[in-house]
Amino acid sequence: MSEHGKQIDEFMETILWFSVILFAIWFGFFVYALARFRANKNPNASYEGLKADWPKHLEWTIIFVEMVLLFGFSVPLWGNRVLNPPGPGEAVTLEAVAQQFGWIFHYPGPDGRLGRRDMRLADAMNPIGIDKSDPASKDDIITMNEMHVPVGKPVLIYLGSRDVVHNYYVIQMRIQRDAIPGLTIPMWFTPTHTGRFEIACGQLCGVGHFAMKGFLVVDTQSDYEAWLKQMGQLSQNNAPIGEKALARR
Ligand SMILES: [Cu+2]
Missing domain, CATH: 2.60.40.420 (Cupredoxins -  blue copper proteins)
Structure with a gap:
């Protein structure tokens, strides 16, 4: 019902879909981990843990995407809402x-x-x-x-x-x-x-x-x-x- 409302709704929707995708990926990983590390195939816990680098890269990628969302979209959207009042006489x-x-x-x-x-x-x-x-x-x-x-x-x-x-x-x-x-x-x-x-x-x-x-x-x-x-x-x-x-x- 207001001019900027559509922008806010679309942004919320984008965030929602992003969360849905993230949820699907993490849930898939959770199911994979349950099967891959099940007790009857892995009777003893590994004391060394994972040696691969990719989880670290994945974490950094996610942090990067979140920073882009925050500083690339949210902050400018908010800034546009609070820094550009309509001029005198116009409103x-x-x-x-x-x-x-x-x-x-x-x-x-x-x-x-x-x-x-x-x-x-x-x-x-x-x-x-x-x-x-x-x-x-x-x-x-x-x-x-x-x-x-x-x-x-x-x-x-x-x-x-x-x-x-x-x-x-x-x-x-x-x-x-x-x-x-x-x-x-x-x-x-x-x-x-x-x-x-x-x-x-x-x-x-x-x-x-x-x-x-x-x-x-x-x-x-x-x-x-x-x-x-x-x-x-x-x-x-x-x-x-x-x-x-x-x-x-
Ligand atoms: Cu009150």
Whole structure:
């Protein structure tokens, strides 16, 4: 359901088939060893062991193949995922702040700029500490447990946490990252299908962890714009728009 998802799936499949082949070879060797070194043909254990060189070469070959997999494929794939964020203006940008036990989403509003935040300003009506004196924060939209994005456009999420370590996890999009208090961690993906997907918390974050879920809604461009407009109308004084208001739509 995301552009990079196919790449990850294909890589996992390659690893699986590689493991299957390795398993077949080792299992074959195991059966061979059982027959070749059976007790009635070899009553006494050999004190000298094997003198041949080939097992050593085989081990080195396997180590080499594994290094190629790790440094030739895994590391570049991961590097590509974490080092090349979509450029400014190109991506739908928002903040996702995790808390015990839910998700708060912070949209920049029509001006396209996220208002300044400071956790010292946080209170019940301002859970993520929006600085209301910053002009960029005036039109910002805060939603609880539901985020919308348009299909086919890169999405850049700045991930944070209010309290403990959480983890933003949407399996259908093949994205998962830790939300760590005190840090702002970027993550991005491009959804390729519309739909409603569950955002799970992927780290055991407390007694309510099981109930910590949000929704990622991938809309068509026009549905997304309509949703954002409606949220803009509901939004008052940077207060979060809760589930009740979201459900009433
Ligand atoms: Cu959590």
